[in-house]
Amino acid sequence: MIKPVLKITVCSAILLLAAGCSGYNRLLKSNDRERMYRAALDYFEKGKFDKTLQLFEEIAPYYQGTAREDTILFYTADSHFRSGDYQLSSMEFDDLRKRFGRSPFVEEAEYKYAMGFYYLSPPANRDQSSTYMAISSINEYLQRYPNSLKKQLCLVRLDELQQTLYDKSYLNARTYYKIGRYKSAVVALRNALREYPESPHREEILYLTVKSCYELAANSVRALQRDRYLDMLDVYYTFVAEYPESKYRRELDRLQKTARAYLDADRSEATE
Numbered sequence: 001m002i003k004p005v006l007k008i009t010v011c012s013a014i015l016l017l018a019a020g021c022s023g024y025n026r027l028l029k030s031n032d033r034e035r036m037y038r039a040a041l042d043y044f045e046k047g048k049f050d051k052t053l054q055l056f057e058e059i060a061p062y063y064q065g066t067a068r069e070d071t072i073l074f075y076t077a078d079s080h081f082r083s084g085d086y087q088l089s090s091m092e093f094d095d096l097r098k099r100f101g102r103s104p105f106v107e108e109a110e111y112k113y114a115m116g117f118y119y120l121s122p123p124a125n126r127d128q129s130s131t132y133m134a135i136s137s138i139n140e141y142l143q144r145y146p147n148s149l150k151k152q153l154c155l156v157r158l159d160e161l162q163q164t165l166y167d168k169s170y171l172n173a174r175t176y177y178k179i180g181r182y183k184s185a186v187v188a189l190r191n192a193l194r195e196y197p198e199s200p201h202r203e204e205i206l207y208l209t210v211k212s213c214y215e216l217a218a219n220s221v222r223a224l225q226r227d228r229y230l231d232m233l234d235v236y237y238t239f240v241a242e243y244p245e246s247k248y249r250r251e252l253d254r255l256q257k258t259a260r261a262y263l264d265a266d267r268s269e270a271t272e
């Protein structure tokens with residue numbers, strides 16, 4: 001008894017689907033633009049963004065210069081946004097906010113314009129152009145709409161994006177240390193702290209700076225070693241002052257003793 005019922009149910013579903021597709025295709029080919037407009041909005045509400053986009057693509061040219069042009073542009077952009085095409089949606093939201101400054105959709109368009117770049121922001125080991133765009137766009141949105149209901153979410157997103165930049169700066173500098181390019185590592189690590197002194201990676205950056213300075217001095221020709229060991233000690237004392245209880249303290253203390261032993265020996269030879 002179950003199999004015939006199941007067969008009837010499946011057949012009914014197929015017939016309904018075919019009828020639905022047939023009705024949509026007829027609508028798409030029709031010249032009833034009013035009906036297509038309303039159907040596009042209805043499909044949007046049902047989450048059928050591909051059909052929304054197809055219908056609006058058909059009728060958009062006929063509504064240029066009318067009161068509905070910004071509506072069609074907004075829902076087209078939002079359909080792309082909700083479908084995950086953030087690159088295209090950001091372009092369309094940007095077009096809307098520039099051309100329709102008084103549209104009721106402007107605030108939402110500017111928010112989603114910024115959020116598109118947020119979603120495009122890649123992991124820290126990749127180029128961060130979208131991250132910078134997202135930070136700039138979100139800040140611009142908050143300046144224009146300081147009382148927005150989305151303010152707290154925007155602030156959370158800004159913190160996430162800033163963390164990505166912290167991570168990027170740290171990872172770039174650490175890479176030089178890992179491949180043994182200690183002179184470049186010292187420069188990159190110091191630049192990382194200069195650019196982001198509040199970085200949550202500050203302890204690790206200072207630690208790697210001490211080690212890079214030490215390795216640079218240890219592997220230098222004798223004429224350069226004295227100044228480079230002195231430079232290493234300067235960074236070491238900065239580290240100890242900021243992180244006296246650090247888990248890296250014991251390791252760096254040993255390096256400091258080696259550096260001081262070299263400098264003491266060098267001073268003794270100079271006075272002989």
